[in-house]
Amino acid sequence: MSASIQVSSAWLKFRCYNNPSPSLKEFVLGGLKRNKHAHGAEEFFALKNINLSVKAGDRLGIIGLNGAGKSSLLKMIIGIYPPTNGTVAVEGKVTSLIEMGTGFDLELSGRENIHLNGTLLGQSYRQMRRLEKEVIEFSELEEKIDLPVKYYSTGMFGRLAFSIAAVIKPQILIADEIFATGDAYFIEKSFNRMRQMFQDSQIIILVSHSLTQVVELCNKVIVVDRGEIVNAGNPQEMVDFYANSIVPVAGRRGAAEHGAGSLA
């Protein structure tokens, strides 16, 4: 099966409840006082009219400022946030690395977390048992693998998390800032691994603030700004566009406006 992602005129409205789940007291009192504030929700569009078509073989990079909607876009594609309007159609098995170490249980050992995390990413337990050795080898955590992960350093944590995703070989890999932790050596190593994964996976979507990585790894790039795709095209051009047209403007924008979209 050939993997594909079709996003057509998708809008994503965030509802920021002032109080997402009111307590009984607040519920009753709010009702009595007709306190709009307590019950109300502020709404804003995190993503506006997104049209995107990603086919097998595509390596899509997403660049943009903080709060531009990059992560929201990824989360919409994964299905965490259903689009408010429009459609998102994804064909193929998705593995997402939104935040390193999601699904890690701090009390469990590294080895147990490999199993837990792998199964959360849709692998069978048996498969994870088979891949376990490869994960440990890649992460270079041989001596520490049976320690609870709460004793791990941030770098070790990140290495383990990346290594799990690295051996799974998903059809569609969606990754958000996955090189943020780890030392230069491990980043280099995982970067090379990513290149290899790019051959195994049909689709990769990568969010990164490292523009050189984006240029090197991706064949298509979109620039997202304030919830919209403002430009799309080949990596080098987009990175230049981003550096010349978006970044300088950001400084001039009001600080309040800038923070509005950073919920996700």
Place this chain on the structure above:
Amino acid sequence: MPIVHELQEAKRAQESDSWATVSLAEVGATVCVLDTQMASGTYPCSETAGAFLLRTVKELDAVKFALGAFVFNALRRRYHNSVLGFAWSLLNPLLTMSVMALMFSLIFHRNPQQFAVYLFAGMLPWTFILESVMSGSTALTSFESFLKKIYLPKAFFPLVVVCIAAANFGFSLVSLGLLGLAVGMPVSSSLLLVPVATIILFIFNCGLALLFAIATLYLRDLTHIASVTLGALFYTMPVVYPIEQIPAQYSWIYLSDPFYHFLLLFKTIIYESRQPSLRQWAIASSIAGITMVASLALLKWKEKDIIYRL
């Protein structure tokens, strides 16, 4: 409106085979005509009940290994670092309820051995229900970090907590079996019906857990309200005291309690060593069925809102 036209024209201007549409050509332009374009809060993709059910089952099937891992880890962690380890899962219910059996048999002047079995047969399914509701009500809120970072079907964590409760129930059943053998309870063929009753109770508990998990997102106090209410309900049912203590004209009180019909199944099978009547089966199954359907209906209705309520 003019901005909409501009937007549409910008779209049209794109080549038809373009893979990503730039929604606005100029950086910095704002769209402020959203309300005219869509009715807020309505999702275009409405699903039939059958499609919803099929999708939910498929999604849960995809993460069944994770379900196993969660349940296994939770159980293992509970007795982690303790000297007796897993033995506690058998000892704990046994000892707790032996104390209760001793106390209440003294109060009601009963044969402690027989009364222990009577008590266990009611207490075990009740504990299963209670645990499902209590941990079910926090099943979505306490796993927020997962739900916001990976796509998991919303029924996943309620199912996880019920499976954990079911495992505890299983251990307690084994304890009860050991106790029954020790006090010389007759082993009857009706005991073969325990798994059937357990399946019905499991379905009921899954429904309850899902209902409470979603409802708690809209009213946080529900956890506390449920805890107090269920605690009070417990004493309306003849579990810790003999059924004869309730005058016949008040039997409607516990008979109108949906939970009691599940306890009754286990009591009939385990304590009375006979097959429950068809009517008993029918009542329990329909309560379980209705609860399950109601919870799925609630899930279908609120599924897309859940993530924003966390």
